[in-house]
Amino acid sequence: MTDVRKFTVRQVSVSAAVLVLLALYPLAVRGSFPMHLMIMVFLFAMLGVAWNIMGGYAGMFSFGQAAFFGIGAYTSSFLLTAHQVNPWIGLLAGGVVAAVAAALIGIPCSNLRGHYFAIASIAFAEIVRIHFNNWKLIGAAEGLTIPMQDESLRNFQFNSSKAPYYYIILGFLLLALGVCSWVTTSRMGFYLRAIKEGHDVAKVLGIDVVRYRMAAIMISAFLTAMAGTFYAQYILYLDPESVLILPISVQIVLVSMLGGAGSVMGPVIGAAILLPISEVTRVKLGFKGSGLDMIIYGTLIMLISVYRPQGVWGLLQKVGRKKK
Amino acid sequence: MGNLTRRKFLVSGGALALSPLAVTRAFAEGRTIKIGAVYPLTGNLASTGIDCRRGVELAVEIINGKYDLNLPLARTEGIPGLGGARLEVVWADTKGEPKNGQAEAERLITQDQVVGVVGAYQSSVTKTASQATERLKVPYVCSDSSSPTLTERGLRYFFRVSPHDGIFAHDQFRFLKDLEAQKKQKVRTVGVLYENTEFGSNVGKEDLKYAQEYGYQVAADISYTNNATDVTSEVGRLIRANPDVLLHASYITDAILFTKTFKEMGFNPKGMLTMAGYIEPGYLPAVRADGNFIIVRSTFALDLAKKKPLVGQVADLFKKKFGIEMSENAARSFMAPFVFADAISRAKSTEAEAVVKALRETNIPGDQVIYPWKGIQFDPKTQQNIHATGTLVQIQDQQYVTVWPFESAAKDVIWPFPAWKSRK
């Protein structure tokens, strides 16, 4: 099943309707939690889409995306707090730094397959986390606090309402979707899929495996870092424990797998399902301290992996087709 | 954006119109005042979070009931300034993550309409939660997070009741000076050991600062991962450095691991001054006699009851309600609800600005707190309680005994630390 298809009228109208609904959401809801929830959904959807470019499409299952997330967040925050660089410029800088880091780790790791790559990505992310935790220049364990400034788009800070944050992350998500879509429908996407199917076959066919894998990793890292900067400007505080930890990387993979790795919209669906469940169960059940919310979460992961490993997106498409 | 300003105007206009109604409602019986509490109720620090919860729950019970205790608002039912309105706590689990601290604080304020927030034990979570309350202009009273940076941010709505790590670190060095002056025990070198999250590294920084100020040579400066599988390397370095005194900032797991490894590898400084982990309820049952002679910073000790019967009365109530001894964590979290209730009562209102003003004017006398403080009064600039001090307790015969300040000590400090091999 490929995503290389012409857009039907139906698809366009459904997409437009969904976008309109999403645009109106902030005006319809009251209270901070529903907004926060949707922002988290979009954030992780974006992270999942970014992951998908190297994971779902190129078969490089990274369990270390938190490294790029953190690099993005830290780069822009450090530039802002130490050198008063505008966070939007910091955003681009963070993306570049993350892409460079991805290239540096990607070159030696591009030959690793499957499990080895996964563990190497975890090892890499942990090294980054431990280093940042001890690096006094960027605050080490204390982290960085972004000072409250006048709210404006230029300052990338909004205090009286979450709505601007909502629209920005939605915009980022659409950008990521666009990039992913471009990758998959372009020649690069074709090559990546070939590489995923058979590394050696691809080589024989003359595809420059290393080059395309590197490109995928770097694009993925750039987008992930953008999400990191958003997080930093949203929460206004970051430390290694909040942006560089393994559970974040795992959540990113889960979101993509649940929704459907290897399809553009998969991670979006995955995030739309997983994030509300984890947030809502925490709110409703978490305060008792019994761990029940996480038990539910773990069970869900097992169920999806066993019964629907190709993700939910395929299901939705089937349903959509049945309606005809 | 035009929509928003119009809505704001309508909302504030409506509020103005309704405010006399609100005031009269305040005097009606049966009203509850909601306070939000954000703590790590699940996750790695859950046992501590639940311990803190016990302190808060006991406090609220005392405030709402009628108790013959010399605590603010204990002898009356509920909050007298609002006609006996009851205090209710709405709990939220942060799972120990800063982003949840922010989200939960916001949710409690916007959804549950809490008029104040307490928590969150971990300084990193308190940071984000209090940024949220600052944005939403709701008061936050913290009595259990110890990072000095919390009261250095210039926030208007954030108040801290308990001492911070800078104060604790300073206490430990003042103790060393007192030890030299009064007990004639000289100390020349110190080893600074700290776990490498925000808590530990802040303490490490403060320790290094005071070591320099007081003229002690730093023989070792070691930071470590707090859930290490093994601490052979760290202890090896300490043995090699051979400091006179060890200053250790840790959580409970590393406290246990290090104690065992110190014994196993034979690390024998003249004294050990420690923080946090060594005073957690789980520490002594885990290490038992091996904990003896270790000195820990504390805001609370059960033996304070000798000089201050109030402490004993509260500790008894705690034990009756929960079946375990009141720990330092529970004791610290205990105070925040009182500070809130006292302020709300004086303000005769739950309106944020009035409560904040009342908080700034807080003046709870020393005999109404369960700590050895002169009272609770907030510094006008930092809003840190200026009377918050610590004491040092030493583990003797597997009990925590107050040993410093020497004037309020329950027993003499045992110094130097007897070598492991010489103990039975």
Added chain:
Amino acid sequence: MADQLLQQIVNSLLIGSVYALVAIGLTLIWGVMNVLNFAHGDFLMLGMFIAFWCYTLFKMDPLFSIPVCAALLFLLGLGVYRFIISKVMKGPGLAQLVVTFGVSIFLANLAVMLWTPDFRLIEKPLLTGTWSLGNVQLSIPKFAASVGSVVVSAAVFLFLKRTRTGKAILAVEMNRDAALLMGINTERINSLSFGIGSALVGIAGAFLSMYYYIYPQVGGLFGLISFCIVALGGFGSIEGAFIAGILIGLVQTLGGYFFDPAYKYALVFLVYLITVWIRPQGLMG
């Protein structure tokens, strides 16, 4: 200075051998069915808790709970394989990687629900104290755990090389299809391997419980390190896992001692990355 060095090396070997036992269980599973069990650290945690409850409820010292831990974890391994893992074997590789994450989250939080997040310690184990050998202090429980781990590892090695079932396991590891053609019931080998692998880490849990604290999330770091060890040693290789385990123990302890304790785990991960760049299949893969 020299005596600290010896002490550090001795302790590296002590922790390294326990790491090795944990890794052997993992590499067996990985080698046979190409499944990376992310819940391995949580199985370790369960082994530790079983030892703890045997101690608390039945006054059994961890030394005597070893068989109990092994048996219960074996059954758990069988169960997890039969009801969960076997069902994803035919699916996409990603699902296989992810499902064990679900098991991990589930088990860790089940432990929280059943036993609270509090830390437990076995307060009076039979083996306590330290031997003074010259300038080296040898912790008796750690030494016993280490010796035990070596003995069990050797036993596994012999089992695989000398017994019929063991050889069948090795055959499947080497070439699944060929083994099938030779009439080996690969499904049965799968379950058995998962069971044995889990039993081994359960034994490691019993050993660790003699001196380490026990709580629901204790599996985290141990699990992470064991993944690196297995990949470093070469997946499927028992000898590789053992050697890599010792190696990592040395890197961690000596690295922490000479370089910086705050970076000791970063060094472990770095050594792993470097080795795998140079030799992607691991030391003995």
